[in-house]
Amino acid sequence: MTHLYPSPKYFFTVLAAGLLSVSFAFAQLQSGPMVGYSDMLEVMLWAQTDRPAQVKIMYWEAGNPAQKKSTDKVLTQKQSAYVARLFADQVRPGQKYEYEVYIDNKKVFIKYPLRFQTQTLWQWRTDPPPFRFAIGSCNYINEEGYDRPSRAYGDGYEIFQSIADKKPDFMLWGGDNTYLREADWNTRSGMLHRYTHTRSLPRLQSLLGSTHHYAIWDDHDYGTDDSDRSFWMKNTAAEVFRLFWGNPGYVFEGATTGTFFWSDAQFFILDNRWFKAPNKLADPLRDYFGDAQIRWLLDALTSSKAPFKFIVTGGQIINPARVLENYANYSTERDRLLAAITEARIPGVLFLTGDRHHTSVHRLDRPGTYPLYDFTISPLTSGTTKPFPDELTLPTLDSGTLVTERNFATFDVSGPQNDRALKVTVYDVKGKELWTRQLRANDLK
Known part of the structure; x- marks a missing residue:
């Protein structure tokens, strides 16, 4: 009987193929x-x-x-x-x-x-440390095959390196951080795909790796455009949001409401989706944040000793124009919340918002007390839009703050404990300064 033995070349080929397949199995x-x-x-x-x-x-x-x-x-x-x-x-x-x-x-x-x-144990020892945070909203990352068949909506991804170059202590993501699309809305697999695709952008990675991150959500990270409490996948959306972000905790089951501290400042994260009634619901008492969330916010603001109390949410709060998803469309609840803040004589309240695809500052003067400011910072990488013509003449608008290109902002808090100061600076995609404003905590009392 003749025996045929494989050649040494055969064994080498099999071994190489095996090693190659193993190498491809390594997790990355x-x-x-x-x-x-x-x-x-x-x-x-x-x-x-x-x-x-x-x-x-x-x-x-x-x-x-x-x-x-x-x-x-x-x-x-x-x-x-x-x-x-x-x-x-x-x-x-x-x-x-x-x-x-x-x-x-x-x-x-x-x-x-x-x-x-780690944060500093400064209480009873020193003045609170100075710190800087960056903020932006509306982050659209293109994906061929899932985008609308027109010009790419996302661009300017170099903005993330520009943010990193400013060396913020943390980044505050102001909503629409991920744009769920038609293929994503109805399944957990779709949501996981979209969050993974956005998070995997190469130009984002260095910012992720050396800066702390906190986030709110708005309609596009939550569900469909202008989605509300009726969204059929809201529980899954909440699970995925919590999986991908690193907030320290949540007040309610499901909703993304929460708070965190940095140095002597406190941040109040509000959810403008979980409790929100539909935009078209014919009810003057319809919910935006909802009673439970507003009660929690007022209690937390009243208890807070922070000189700056940043309320962070998606839609504009102070802008009185009843357009898109501004809080003014829910005027009964809005009036009640703003009146309660005034009546409780709560100092140091500032609003941080996004959503509008342009940046602006609105100021509401209040008789007998300090004005309320709403800093809208948008967009990061999504398309840009301009305000409606009537908004340009509103008495609340600081016209020198309107930016209709992609941008981000830094907020610097500094000074001794009894005289804390805030400096706000807005930058373009490449990190060039566009405008700056300054406030003092003692002027917000």
Whole structure:
């Protein structure tokens, strides 16, 4: 009998093919890492892989890599979009940290710096630390095959590097951070796809990796255009939002309402979708934020000792024009909320909004007390629009603040505890200054 033995070349070919297939099976970093909330004794970190994998993050105080700490290991799974939510819980207040990502015990090479910080324990010790945050809204990332068949709606992605160059302590995403589309609305798979696609933008990654991030949502991260409390996938939308963002907590089941602190400032995140009645509902008492959320907000504002109390939501609050989804369309509830803030004599209230695809500041003068300001900052990368003609002559509009190109803003808080100051600066896509405004906490009393 003749025996035929495979040649050495055959064995080499089979071995090479096997090694190649194994190499392709290694999990890779899909998006992130992203730095979430920061507190004195804990920081939330986030990463997404492209297939199941074991993920951990090693971190250390800046300049001291010999003393590395590790988060717990997290196994990413398909049902949660291969997302790992990790917690640096062996940290000290007021420190800066560096970190690295490990996937299946292999260090991931990342060419840009990875950093986070813990908040300072300043109370009863020093003046509150100065800080800077960036804010923007309306972030549209094109995807061929899912966009409308016309000119690309998203552009100017270099804006994210311009934001990173300003070195903010954190980024506040002001809604419409992800644009769900027709293929996404009706399934959990569609929502996970859209959030993953947006989060994976290469030009976004360095900003994610070294700046803390907080977010609200508006209609496009929630559901359909102008969607409201009737949206049939609202529970799934809430689950996906919480999976992809790093806010420290939520007040209600489902709704994205919450609060966080940075230095001596407090931020109140309002949900303008979960409780909102339809725009076309013929009821003068219809809800926008809803009674439960307004009660919580007024209680929280009353209890707050912050010199600046930033209320963050999607639609414009102070602009009196009854256009699109401005709060003025829900005038009964709006009047009640603004009157309650005035009657309670709550100092330091400022509104931060988005939605409109242009930037502007509206100021509401109130007899016997300080004016209320609404800083609308929009858009980041989506298309731009102009105000309606009648809005340009409104007495509330600071006409020197209108910007109808893609932009973002930084807010700088500084000064001694008894005289805190706020500086607001708006920049174009390339980081060129467009305008600036300054306020003092003592003038908001």
